[in-house]
Amino acid sequence: MDLTPSKLAYVPFVSVDDMMKIVNHIGAAQMIAEIADYIEADFKRWELFDKTPRVAAHSEEGVIELMPTSDGETYGFKYVNGHPANMARGFQTVTAFGVLARVDNGYPVLLSEMTILTALRTAATSVVAARHLAPKDAKVMAMIGNGAQCEFQALAFHKVLGIEEVRLYDIDPAATAKAARNLENTGLRVVPCKTGEEAISGAQIITTCTADKQYATILTDNMVGSGVHINAIGGDCPGKTELHRDILLRSDIFVEYPPQTRIEGEIQALEADHPVTELWEVITGKAQGRRDARQITLFDSVGFATEDFSALRYVRDQLDRVGAYVQLDMLADPDDPRDLFGMVQRAKGA
């Protein structure tokens, strides 16, 4: 009797080690650019997607969330936690993994680490938005917050938007030094700065990406001149914002999915009916992106399930390109679907 699990029983698994192999094989900047194209392609079919709000389990220490979505053919979800106090205890603030499955039979077809992949897709989403919103000739970007997301953003804007100089600032100089070190030899001119004001000097794009709930206003109104594009990444849960309300009032605001962003994004500081433009409408041409050179555009990014879906879809399509995955025996698939018990019994002899 052949007791080998059938092909259907296996799900390709991309571990952290595999994901690093994939990133290093393709190149981080190139991979972000390719994921950006997947994300943009999926934003173009926005109306097709099942858009469930994320399912959150909150506790005193943080939150665990499930973010499911589906395009009718493929289903995906991400498990992700957010625990601001983790870093001080030697844990990652955010860890994640994700799954893709076939809608027609419900069988998972990919399990992947998503801590690294989320960093890539967040940067990819930022450049998708910036392609449509940032000033065309932008060469200098300020990076406020030099944590885990920083280098991915810098590389993404260098590769996709042609940013030549990145100006780093973090309340912790060690974080800035870390980012500056990691960005050596990437082709970027890296300028570590001692204050936020110094960082934004001459920048056409300001990326804010801080993690801690307590530093609630890292940009004040007088710091932001006309014409800039603000890429606001860090405000992504209730009670966590980065920008002063007055900046929001001077900006044209673009968001991923309003029902989620109004709860989690910078715009939680505004009235519930404050006008925002959905990114997918800009991408499909239904709405205008940047209108003129003096306009402040703000991408109030919180991360949405379709972006994870796009990133997982991308990884699945690269499996054979890099070959870095293993097959997990994750699904019971007896010869006779009704004979689950018999399958277990027969394994005894094996």
Add this chain to the structure above:
Amino acid sequence: MDLTPSKLAYVPFVSVDDMMKIVNHIGAAQMIAEIADYIEADFKRWELFDKTPRVAAHSEEGVIELMPTSDGETYGFKYVNGHPANMARGFQTVTAFGVLARVDNGYPVLLSEMTILTALRTAATSVVAARHLAPKDAKVMAMIGNGAQCEFQALAFHKVLGIEEVRLYDIDPAATAKAARNLENTGLRVVPCKTGEEAISGAQIITTCTADKQYATILTDNMVGSGVHINAIGGDCPGKTELHRDILLRSDIFVEYPPQTRIEGEIQALEADHPVTELWEVITGKAQGRRDARQITLFDSVGFATEDFSALRYVRDQLDRVGAYVQLDMLADPDDPRDLFGMVQRAKGA
């Protein structure tokens, strides 16, 4: 430089093969009995649990669901699909896997197959309910529907309730033959039957466990005598019921979680305010279980997230007992949590 992932990066994974090793090491009946104790213990702390309705993605072919819950210390969720047409195409109707995580830092601590485990926990839940609801001297059980769940139910009732005879009936005689074969040498007296009427003859417990939406009334009113306990497993999604409405009206009905059962269970055929008793109230003594010998008790079981949580908690506690698992490198855990990019870069040389 030590590039080995830290201990925190690993998540124990129980594959299908591992789960079969665990079941065969402990013994299916014994394992169901032990899971039943975990389920009963968790029902006793019912009020502690985060009870979110399951998050379902419906399609023409079936449904994919995420079932999360938390007791404040541990978080768990199950991914499960239900595709009635799968069997005819050579796929399992239901496949599942699940995850446990620490609430305090959000790190997953177990990934497990749950196709087999769901079969075990469903049988375990049935005997937990029957312990409180079935006639005390029950020796004979009818099993209507002899699919994947059948043998697990039979073994569970034999082990935990002292059932001596199981009377099998299925519209497909091949399913009955399969179940009868698998139940040889288990200590049960197995009686294959040609009709549902024959199966329930002399039975104090009737377990209904059919899968197909189209056989909507497998028990009619005249088939059910006074004093029996009905363990109704198969009616577990909208439009899928097994019992004639008149049986429900003659029964005292016990359910896991009313908001879910009113949508998915047998009681979807009744008024929305039809009185039901919650199983956890019976278990904690807040409500009465079986009152007298002539009463018909009905456990309208649809499966609830806490039961999966209990089963996962049980598996986690058995990891070292059987040793059947592998460590998956699933979580990125850089030495410096802010240096995710550096971790990826350094892996290049490795």
